[in-house]
Structure formats: C-alpha cells, structure tokens
Amino acid sequence: MRLTCPFCGSRGVEEFTYRGDATVRRPAGEASAEAWVDYVYLRDNPAGPHQELWYHGAGCRSWLVVTRDTRTHQITEVRAARAVAQAEHKEGAA
Amino acid sequence: MTDAHMSSALATGVPQHRVAGGNGIDAGRTVRFTFDGRQYTGHPGDTLASALLAHGVRLAGRSFKYHRPRGILSAGPEEPNALVELRTGPRREPNTRATVAELYEGLSAASQNRWPSLAFDALGMNGLFSSVLGAGFYYKTFMWPAAFWEKVYEPLIRKAAGLGRAADEADPDQYEKATAFCDVLVVGSGPAGLAAALAAGRSGARVILCEEDSLTGGRLRAESRQLDAAPAWRWAEQVRAALEALPEVRIMERTCVFGTYDGGTYGALERVADHLPQPAKGQPRQRLWRIVARQCIVAAGAVERPIVFSGNDTPGVMLAGAVRTYLNRFGVAPGRRAVVYTCNDDGLRTALDLARAGVSVAAIVDSRPEGEGQGAQVARACGAPFLPGAAITAVKGRMAVSGVSVRDAQGREQRFACDLLAMSGGWSPNIALTTHQGMRPVYDEALCAFLPAALPPGMVVAGAAAGVFGTAEALRNGAQAGVRAAQACGFEAEQPALPDAEPESCAIAPLFHALAGVPSARWAKAFVDFQNDVTAKDVALAAREGFVSVEHLKRYTTLGMATDQGKTSNVNAIALLAEITQRAIGQTGTTLIRPPTQPVAIGALAGAHRGQHFKPARLPPTHQWAESQGAVFTANGLWQRAQWYPRPGETDWLQTVNREVRTVRGAVGFCDVTTLGKIDIQGPDAAEFLERVYVNAWKKLPIGRARYGLMLREDGFAYDDGTTARLSETHYVMTTTTANAGGVMAHLEFCHQWLWPELDVQFISVTDEWAQIAVAGPQARTVLRHVVDPAFDLSNEAFPYMAAGEVTVCGGVAARLFRLSFSGELAYELAVPARYGDALARRLMEVGAPYGIAPYGTEALGVMRIEKGHPAGPELNGQTTAHDLGMGRMLSTRKDFIGRHMAQRVALTDPARPTLVGLQPLNPADQVVAGAHLLPDGAPATAASDQGWVSSAAFSPTLGSWIGLGLLSNGPARHGEIVALHNPLAGTVVRARVVSPVFVDPEGARVHG
Amino acid sequence: MQTDRYSLFALLREAMRGNTGWKPAWRKATPAPTYDYVIVGGGGHGLATAYYLARRYGGQRIAVVEKGWIGGGNVGRNTTIVRSNYLLPGNEPFYECAMKLWEGLEQDINYNAMVSQRGVLNLFHNDAQRGAYIRRGNAMRLHGVDAELLDTQAVREKVPFLNFDDARFPIRGGLLQRRGGTVRHDAVAWGYARAADRLGVDIIENCEVTGIRLEGGRAVGVETTRGFIGAGKLGLACAGNSSRVAGMAGLRLPIESHVLQAFVSEGIKPFIDCVVTFGAGHFYISQSDKGGLVFGGDIDGYNSYAQRGNLPVIEDVCEGGMALMPRIGRVRLLRHWGGIMDMSMDGSPIIDHTPVQGLYLNAGWCYGGFKATPASGLCFAHLLARDEPHPVATAYRLDRFARGAVIDEKGMGAQPNLH
Amino acid sequence: MVESLLALPPVSADPVRAGDTVLALAPMGEAVSLGAFAGAGRAALLARVRETFGVDLPEQPRAVASADGQVTFVWCGPTQWLALSLGESGAEGGLLARLRAACGDLCALTSQSDSRTTLRLSGPQAREVAGRLVPVDLHDAVFEPGHVALTLAGHIPVLIRQVARNPVTYEFLVFRSFAESLFHDLHVAMNGALS
C-alpha cells in the first residue's frame, strides 16, 4: 500500500504509522463522561470509505487525514491533518 | 524402452535421449552433476529435469501420502512431482522443482520423501491402504485414548509429514532487497510480453520486463514454430536485443513476479545466483524486489492441464506441451515410443514434434469425436494410429510407463506399448496475479478456462494469460496492451510491426477426466492433485460428506494445497466437483489464489537484516570508550548501552554492580544517559502546550529550572515521564524515557497538528545532538568543578537541585548542565555536543580519579533508582495510573490535559488498586524477584489471595539487602505489614515487609547537598 | 446403512465398501421461519455456541446463519495456537476453561481436531521481559495452570536450532506452557458443526445477515439474503464483522476491524515440535502435522475488511523468522493470507448483552480468539440461555470501558492496532 | 575556543569502495534546524532568509544554496528546514549566530550539528546502491541534484539528497547514533550491487 503524502509524495506504507478514525473529535473541556467514552472507545468502523489518521513518522512528521476504502485499500484523498484541524478550528471560532 | 534398458543407460551415464536442435542449451559444453549420488552430465541451459530425461531417468520423486513413484510431469514451475533436495549441507534446499533448477557444474540433488531409496520406498505400502487413508480420514479416528494423540498418533503422522528436509544449519548465503519504479511492468516475456514491452518501451515509458525463466521467449522457445519464416525463438532474441537498446527498459530474467499488493506494488524475486555453484563474494543469492508500477501487463502465459485417468501419475506420463519443450528447447526426447492423449489441437502438435525428432508415435488418442479437430491429419503426418472419441483407461508400468489401455469410440479396449504418454487437457491461463486482491475469475465455456473478470487498478492481461492462445493473436494482444499501458502513463505509443505467424488452431473440447463410464473403484488411482495424492475418488467422497463448496473441498482433501498450489490440478478438481454436484463449472467457482505465485525463500523475504544486523544498533557517544573499558553491553530498544564495567578481580556481575553503586553513593560515578529522548520545544505557546500534555503545572516554572513531568494517555493511564527544563521564556527541553522517545515525539506532533493547531510551537529531537552524562555522588560537584569552566558558579545556592543552565566546559565547549538526580545523590546531567561525549568520558575519568570516580552502567542505575523508588519501565507498563505510582496528587484540577477525564473513572480511582510500595525481605539474603506475586502473609497460594506483584527488584548494597518495588492493593495504607512474595515458578516464597518505596535518603537530603 | 459415528472400526468398514456410506458431516439446512436462538456467524465461536446451547443448556430450535461457507472466517485461517498463559485475572480463568474443554473436545464431539499439546514457548531477551514473564507465569500458577520458566540453557536443549550465538537480541530464557499447543483449525469448525447438527441445530450457509429487525426496541430476528428469520434471542458471533452487524441494530462498538496475516511454508520434514514465539521481533511459529511451517507476526495495523495485507509486514515477519531461526532461510514461503479480526480497544473480548433487548454480543477476539473457541461457545451459550454471564467470563462486559475496568494485557491503551 | 576536547567522528570506518563507487563520511560541519513559528508568518521568515542569504527557503523537498554558496537550506517538512554549512559548529559568527540574527524571532533555531551525520555515496553504482536501501524513486528524471527525500534506508530514518550528477553522488543525513549501522548497510549493498 502506498500513501501520497501531500508534502513528500508517494511513499510506501512502511514509512507511516496508523492512528485510526479521523472522524472523532476530542470533546471540549467539561463534556459528559459519555462523550468521553465515545471519543476514546467507540468507532463506526465502516466497511467502505474511512477517514483515518496516519503519521509520516519516517518522513516529514506530518499527521495526515487519509480517506481509504477499507474493503479495497484504495486511497482517494490525503490531506494534512493540521490544515483540516485549522479549518475546523476557524469554523468553530467563527 | 524397458526398465532394464533404462538402467543400463544409467550405468553408462550416456545421455541417450538427446536429439538435435535444443535452442536453449549450449550443446558444445558439458556440465557434470549428481542425482542420488550418481554422476551425470548435461549442458549449460539444461534444467535438472531436462538433463535427467536426457539420461532416460524417469523416477524423480515420491508423492506425499502414498509415496507413489513419480516422474517429471512438466517443464516449468508448475511441477508437482519432480521435487528434489538441491545442494547439500547448510545450502540444502528442500522441495526444489527439478524442472526449473538450472544446471551448474557440480550440482548435487537428492530425491526426497523416500526410505531407504527412491526405487524402493518402504512407505510405498501406504498406497495399499488408500481406501482407509482417503480424504480426511484422520478426522475420524485416532481419538482414543485421548492421551495417545501426542504420544503415539501424532509422532507417527509427523514421521510421515513433509517432503524434503530443511538445512540443519543457518543459511550461509546473503539476501538483498531493492525497490524499483516504472511506468509499465510487464510480467512474462513470451510473445505477448515481448510485444507489450516493445510497444511500451518504444514510447519512452519506463518499462520493467520480468521473466522468471532464465531465457526470454516463453513458449516461443518451447515450440517448433516459425515467426517471419525463421525459428520463433530467434525473433524473441531480436526483440530482447531491441529492448536492451532502449535506455528506459530494464529486462530482468530469472525474476518471478510473485504477488500483487496494494497501490500498484508488486513483489518479485530475482534469483541472482541460484544457477551458480555459489554466489560470488559479497553477492546475494537472491534479491527481493518491490516494484512500484503505474501499469502492469500480466503476460504470464498458461499452464497445461493433465487429464484425470487411472495411472495418470506413472513416471513417463507427461504434459504434452512439456514434451515439446524438452524436444525443442532442450534437445531431449523424453521417450522412444509415445502415445499422445488430447482433447485439443494444441496437444496434437506434440505428435508432430515427436515424429520430427524421430520418436515413434504409437497412437494418438483424441477425446473428441471423429471429425472434430485436426487429429486425423496429424496422425497421418506422423504415421500413427488415430483414435478419435477415445479415452485412456489404464496405464501399465509402476516405475515407468510401459503401455496404455485405450477405450475407443466403440467401447473396445486396445493396448499400446509405449514409454511416454503425452497428455493435454487444455490450458489454464496464469491469472494468479490478477486474483491476489480478492478478484474471482469467471469461466469461459468456449476456451474451457477461467479468465480474470475484474482487475486490480492499473492491471491488464495479455496473451495466453488472457485466454488469447494463438501466437499471432497473443502478439497483437500484447502489443495493444503495451500501447494502452504507455498511453495511460501519458506517453505517445504506437503498435510495433509484428512478425508473421502461421495460423495455429487452438480448438478444444472440454475434457477433465477420462472417467465417464469407469467404475468408481478405479478412480482411486486417477490423480487430480499429484503431489498431495488427491484422487478423483477423494473428490467424490468429500462431496458425499457435504464438502461441496470448492473451498471446503480444498481443505478437506488438501487438493491444491501442495507446493504447486494446484496449478495443474485445480481446474480439473472444480470440473469433477461440478459434475458430481450437477452444477456448471462457472457456478462451482475457484478457490482463492494467494501470493506468492511461486514459493519464495523466507531468507529472501527477510533480506540482509539478519543476525547481529536484524535491527540497526544505535550507539551512544561514549560507546567506543565504553568498549575500551571492557564494558558489558545490553540492548535497550535499538540502543546498545553499557550494562556494567567489570574490573579485574571481580568474579561476577553482582560484585561489579555493587561496587559501582557504592562508588556513586560513597564518592562519585558517571553514566551515559544520552539514550533518554530529548525534545527541543520552542514557541510562544510552548508553556501552554506543556500544560496540556503533562498532568502537572508548567507555566510558572522559572527559566533555568527543570521539573519532573508525568504524561497520561487519553484513556487516563500513565504514559511517560521525564524532566523538562525551561531554557528561556519560550524554550524548553523535554526528556522522555528511552523506550518512548519516538512515541512521545509522535504524540506531541499529534497533539499539536491535530488537537491544538492554534498553538504556536515547534519540536525537534535533540536526542542525538547531546552526549548527556550523569555525574552522581557526594563528590559530583567537586569533579564537575574540574570540567565546567570556572566562570560558572556551581555552588548549591547558585545552582540548586533542579537547576538548569547553559555552560561551557573544558575551555569553551558549549554545554548544558542540569541538576537532576535519578540516583538520589548529589547529581548533575552534563550535556555536551555528541562529538565530545567520548572525550568528556575520558576527561571525567582523569579529573575524577583522585576522588575515586568510576563509570556505572544501566544495572547500577537501575539499582539506585529502585533504592529511591523512582518508577521506570516495569512500573510504567501502560496498565498503571498516576495514583498507582503514588503520583495521584500531581494531577492538576485547574486545567485540561491529556487523560484528565478518563483518569477519573471509577475503576481508575479505586483505592484498592495495586499501588507502589517498597518491599524489604525479612531476611536480607532472600532474593526478591521481579514478577513474584504479593499475597497476604500465610494466605493460600491461589489467585483469590493475589494482591499485587513485584515490579522491580535488586540487591541493594546500600542496605545490604535485596529490595523490591511492587504494586500492592491498598499499598500505601499497608506500610509495616508483612506480605509473602510468591514465586511458584521457582518454588519460593519470601516474606517481606511493606515499606515506603524510597529506601535511601527518604528526606532527600543528599540531592540537595 | 449409513455410517455416522467416527471410529477406527467405522473407517475400516467403510474402506471395505468403497467409502460409500459416510453421511454428510452436516445437513445443508434451509432456514425455518423462526428459531428460539439464532446465532449469526458460522465460525468456531458461533458453531460452538450452538453446540453447547443444544448440548448443555437444552436449547431447542437453534440456527447458525453463515454468510459464506462455515469455517471460512478466522477459524479457518488462523495459526492454530492454543494456550492459557494470560496475565490478568479477567482473562486467565476463562482461557483455562477453554484449555480444559480442548483437552476433552474430541471425545465430546466425536471428531479428531488434533488437539496437540506440544507446548508453547515464549522467549524473552532482557531483564524487563523476564520480569514480565515471571509475573505472568506466576499468575498462571496461582490460577492452578501449568507454567515453567526456562533459562537459556533449557531453551537450548528444547529448541537447539534457534539463533543463540549470533543474535542481536540474545535469548535469555522462555516461559513454557506445556499444555499449550495447536489444534487443527478447520476440524474445529467442522467438528462442532457436525456435533451440533446431530443435536438438531440448523446450519444455514450462504445466508448473509443484512439487517436486524427491531420491534419496540427489541431484536426479533434477522433479515438475510435468504429471507427473514425470526429469533427469540439473537447472538452475534461474527468475528471481524461485529461492528457491521451490530451496526444494523444501531450500535457502535469499541472495536476496529484489522487484518492479520498468516504464512505457511512448503511442507518439510518436522523439526519444530512446539510453538515458539520470538520476544524481540514480531514472529511466532509452529509446524503443522503436514510439515508446513505455520507462522505469523504483527497485524498490518490499519482498519481493513480486505482479507489480505501488504509487503512490509510480510518482510517484517520473515526478518523475525530469520533472526530467530536462520536455518529456515532456504525454506520457501508457500502461501500467505489475511484474516479480519475485531481489534477491541483493550485487546480483550466482549461476551455480553447489548443495550438492545434480545441481542447478545460475542466479539472483540482480536488475534487470540481461536484458543478461546470452546469457552467462548460455552460462555455465550450460558449467557444466551441464562441471561447472566458465565462465572469465568464476568469481566467481558461492554460497560467496562465506561468504568475503566479495561483488561489490557499489553498495556497499550485504547489503540486497537497496538494490541 | 575548544581547547582540550577531541571530537570523535561518528563513524569509525575509513572510506570503503566497491568498483569505482565510494562511501565516505563527509566532514562534520554546522547544522541548524529552522522551525517556522506560525504566529509571525511564514512569509516573513522566507523574506528574512531571502534578505540575508539571497535564496528562498524551498517549499518542496529540495536543497538550495545561499547566494554566497556557503549555506545550504534543506527542506525537512512543511514547517522545517535544515541549514547546513561547512563552518565549525557553535563558532562565533557561525551559522547559528547568523540565523539568530536574521530570523531568530520568526522560527525555532536548534543546533543539529551533532545530531546528524552525513555519509556520502558516490560513483557509477551509487544510484543502484542507494536503491537497495531507499524506497523512493531515484531515477535521474525524477530525483536530481537538489532533490531531497526524508525516508527510510532499510530500517534507518534518513534524509537523502543528491548532490552531484557526475558521478552520481548522494548524501545521507542520518542521526549520529545510527551512523555505524547505516555505514554497514550501505557497504553491504555496495558489494551486492555489483552483480
């Protein structure tokens, strides 16, 4: 499997580490216990397109949000996690 | 030829079966080899199989279960029968297919799975019991008495298991790996592959052409075919030369593409030196390629199918196409008098080639009714009797074919004497690479073949692999595939001029077995899977017992599970099952084909990283110096660290470690602690960032001070700890444990890039930048005074415990000094640029000598941290909480930090959780062992009384006693209590008192001294 | 007369009449409109559940529905290691229960599953690992389970062909459980299926569950590719696919689906006579009774429902193999494949009710559920029949994540790919 | 000035060769990492570097030389660069000091002089040898002098860059503690690549 790092280009999966679901969001400050359990433990785990976090640890050290089909391992999109988070942050702030 | 005749040939060693014109051998040169200890000769270009056949050797091996005598079935990698142990000693290679083992001078091979000899094999008796030993028999018996399985039955079964023997010693050869990138990967260099490579290569695309054989050409070398009115193999050689001249084309012979992986990655194995007596110095035996290709053209050809009939496994029964290969490529006639048995026109060509080579054709048996196909014509041309609509019902001969029984269209039995039976059940396209991503092929009734339906992205199939069987068509098809693949990569491509090929008929009528009308009792010797001895009868039995899914059939009978993975047997089995269950072949479906397409040596998949080089070694800056001191090293993750420094006269390690500890506690010692992770953190939000990743407070940490920090995981359990020092308003340097250095870095990046992108902060590892050396002991300051340049005030007031600062040492070397103590003594960590680490160690030895300085290793470090009750790896094992480690009160309630919320869950705050304590045996000589469990004194040794465990233990020379750290339920409330340390593995129980985990200097006077 | 019971005598008798009298191992059942219990998933756990329900809990009308052919999931593709060498109190009694059931399995179900107690040896390479293994071995012993600690010399005597002399991470010893070993994977599925079938259980193949019908918050049956099947109680045992199927009832689970690869070499004469795991790399190995080296290593580490993995892990596993056993360098890898497992958030399984009434869950077995098969079946049957957890499976509750009572053998936290 | 501590090179071996391809330790120089702060703006940092060094910090995996040729800026990630010079590390008026003056307020500056070791592989077989260990495409149309890749050489994290075309020359920047292992692995690959 190969991931295209937006910064480094197409690389073998051995350069990356996986962190899982990129759709969950860390609850804010005093969220409910339930919200925390959801965030830390519960996953959609879909068969099909999956948004997930990868870390280009052996490369540019960027965290990436990757859209990958869990049935075929085909990757349709890779974005820098920082950019995704920043966009959301701005949205949240606005 | 009779058996007697053959053995006389053996005795003389004359290759009596050579005929003229082998296009792939160098008949002018001779190569010697041995098989089962006998000497033979062959030519460069021969395989072991072709050379044996040239000598009339038929018997090559024994089958797996019934130990039936087996010969050579094929001329390629699909060979199920002729498996040998190649080479000897540590290079012994079991299960090597004689049909692809290239001959080299001195080659030595031995038959396998037989005892005492190939010709007489005691376990050949198994065949007599075949009706008992049918499919799945072992599931039905060997159950009584239960204890007999391991003692009696299994050892018996295991005696019979396996074929060849693995070497007894480590593989002496090297392996290598490499990655290659291309636009177009072409798999196979038959007419389709060559045309594809030419079309793509001429467009300027980067092309890799992989051919598992030693020569390019595919079937063009195997056939007596003409292209442009010249032998077809000459055309192959011309194309090869043309390709070689193209700068962006790379031809890789002896390279098998064995697997299709995700994202256009292909695995390939290059056999660099398997055709040589041994690899040249420094060279690998084999090389594993990871090929990254934008497009892949699978032009892997097809494999011929045997026909299922009684006795079809007798040595001398061969695939028709293989017979042609031996004739045309190797110049070997595998027999003197042959019968051809076919259901298709391609098989008939064998009769023509045989006749041309002077082999008499005893009969042509064609399953098709009179008038279908070209049999009559061919028979006339060979002067052979022609039997249309006929079937072979039995084979005569045990060690070799001596004749066949044929039932003709009228139902009459006829016998023909022969020493060779060439059979063709049609061709199965080599589609393995198209299925590795889970795609299932579909059945084509007209071609009698499974063809790929869906393909992995970027893959196309061409030539016989795509069911395009004629040479002219394969050429065209391959060229088109090459053009399209190049275009898909953005190149302008056009079809190359293709040679003229004579028309060739591929007409076929389905024939998978000759059993119609044969009493089923005789199916027993009608083999479907040769190597695993699966007969038509086994297929029927499995179906009767309900194993009617092809995947069940496979697993129940082991059909297709041998080293050949059913390349010659799967389709016949499917067809048989379809017939028995009255389904169509397509509906019955195939089993899933998995990588590798050909078995791959485990050594090659491992590559160069073996032995001491299994993993890279990280060497601390003082490594060379420590070596010179005679240090004993230990692996700490990838790091090699000095464990202790033995001195003359010390007889065991404990003595050494005790001395090192005493030196530190009594005078001064030093230890390289470079391996701790060091992360440089800078930015306006650095303090805020630390607040969020550590449980404790950071904003108020003064510049020039360090603080101990604890990190949790988001699930509330402890993750890592270390000290972080503030060097300026916006600049910190964090230390992590050695084990988690990489993980913490990734964690910080995660927090920063994903959780809190609004924080302005930067990280970089400085682990390797600084040689960090702990100098510890009452004399530490005194010694340091000789190292740190005089301008710097080292006094306790100016540079107290937990101070951090930038200094210069040894006359101007920029350094960092931290007053930290893991040992509990007056201690410093001095960091100098890594290049000076070695010199600093030497300097410390020099200037410290008057004070009795000694280096200490990780073992003494560990003893002292246990004496001080500092948690380390065994306590920070991912299962403990801050509370468990006695650090519950560090958790700030005034801020959010990673893990804060989950750390509050009931089960994490339960006071009964095992919590850090010290353990001191009542008898100081009683050894405390890490991993012993803590039970109330006098309680029975059962799990119900289990209240904790010893996490770390050491002999404390300071206390003159063994001591331990443990996690004990309700621990802090139990100081003073006596508990029992149970170690049933060693059969010991040690009584110990629960004490504070800080054994030495609990007030901390020394560190402040 | 058809032959039903398996024995040496039956084998001989059938041999004499051309093996024509054997009955199908299990009937090809067609679904009835409704059952008391419907188990989703014809893997080891589902089939064992049905068997024990029928056999020990007097279950009446029971069906196992399987989307493909039984045993085609993880039970049919695992590396067959069975052991009960667990550390944590939540696990150890359960796995020992499984081990005891393995020990009597063949006589119980009249099927030779080749339970082979050839021993499982876990190697360690440094002091920290030794401490951890001693802790584990002692936990086992306190639970009354066999465990032995071997030093380097003892390991050398047992498996002399390991790399002792040129190792980057020298072997310092090992923890041995002699009662551990291997079991013929397929036979477990077929044996339970046959035994359950004989007790009247309907085994319905090629029947994929596509929906869970809820009425008033209660699960009443499943929609399948072969129509609706009503269920008094519905039990999910669909390893690897638990999230998908539970999702049909609106549940989200603390599970990710991951691929684990496995490997088999060409058949060679036996020389490895126990299971060996390498403590300094990702590698474990045993040798099948056919002679193939069966080995594996770490998971690929990303969510997947494709039953295949990629080269980096294949290479990593083979590197581990060569580091440990350099004599297998010229032995060839014959085939490699993958299986999809439920990787749970703490690496331990779940056998529990769900918030949906009538719906029960058996999931989260990670890469270690084969050894659990008999106990998993027994405990799930117990839960289904009695509506309370079996005493050896009380820790496997769904709410343990909210409570923090996780059973994290490896201490990796809520990151499934690290377990 | 350093008076009495002897610098120890990170790799003990002398240069090795196979055929005409040579592997050697490059001289130790000065290396400083730049980590751009977000607040102050990346554009400002680029401008400041351009002002002082006469070159744009590369926005892609590239290495560029300063106008005076004394400093090379190597891309190291979306917000990081490595500045390399042949000067003596930590010297007054050295690279770190120059950078501090130029842009110390806009980025994190950290000495990496001792973190990184440079191994230089040069010769007709250099591409073949590098390709044995490095899983990135080094074809000369794709990876040219000036190109940089952060990747793995076998198991070892490296920054590889091509520094010359004739003969093909690469530099591997590797963490100092890994240098011996990388040297060994490259040496093995050199011998193997001759077949």
Ligand SMILES: Cc1cc2nc3c(=O)[nH]c(=O)nc-3n(C[C@H](O)[C@H](O)[C@H](O)COP(=O)(O)OP(=O)(O)OC[C@H]3O[C@@H](n4cnc5c(N)ncnc54)[C@H](O)[C@@H]3O)c2cc1C
């Ligand atoms: C490569 C590999 C190696 C392993 N090695 C070991 C080992 O050595 N030791 C060990 O103890 N464990 C091992 N395991 C784990 C073990 O195999 C599993 O934990 C265990 O088999 C899971 O239980 P099962 O047998 O019921 O699963 P499965 O056999 O997977 O059964 C689940 C069944 O549910 C079916 N199903 C799924 N969805 C539906 C649906 N919608 N409708 C109907 N049916 C459905 C599936 O088709 C499947 O047949 C390994 C796993 C893998 C993949």
Ligand SMILES: NC(=O)c1ccc[n+]([C@@H]2O[C@H](COP(=O)([O-])OP(=O)(O)OC[C@H]3O[C@@H](n4cnc5c(N)ncnc54)[C@H](O)[C@@H]3O)[C@@H](O)[C@H]2O)c1
């Ligand atoms: N008339 C018939 O019925 C019939 C049937 C089948 C084949 N053929 C003949 O076969 C030829 C077909 O041409 P083609 O080019 O498609 O096939 P081919 O068999 O000539 O060539 C295929 C080549 O691919 C190689 N190969 C296979 N798998 C490989 C792998 N995994 N990695 C590397 N190399 C691999 C083989 O060694 C072989 O050299 C024609 O000459 C045709 O006449 C005829």
Ligand SMILES: Cc1cc2nc3c(=O)[nH]c(=O)nc-3n(C[C@H](O)[C@H](O)[C@H](O)COP(=O)(O)O)c2cc1C
């Ligand atoms: C313990 C074990 C031993 C196996 N031995 C063999 C073998 O000898 N030959 C073989 O072809 N496959 C063998 N396999 C692999 C199966 O063929 C098959 O790949 C596996 O069950 C997964 O199924 P799949 O590949 O169809 O998805 C074995 C599998 C297991 C679990």
Ligand SMILES: [Zn+2]
């Ligand atoms: Zn990157």
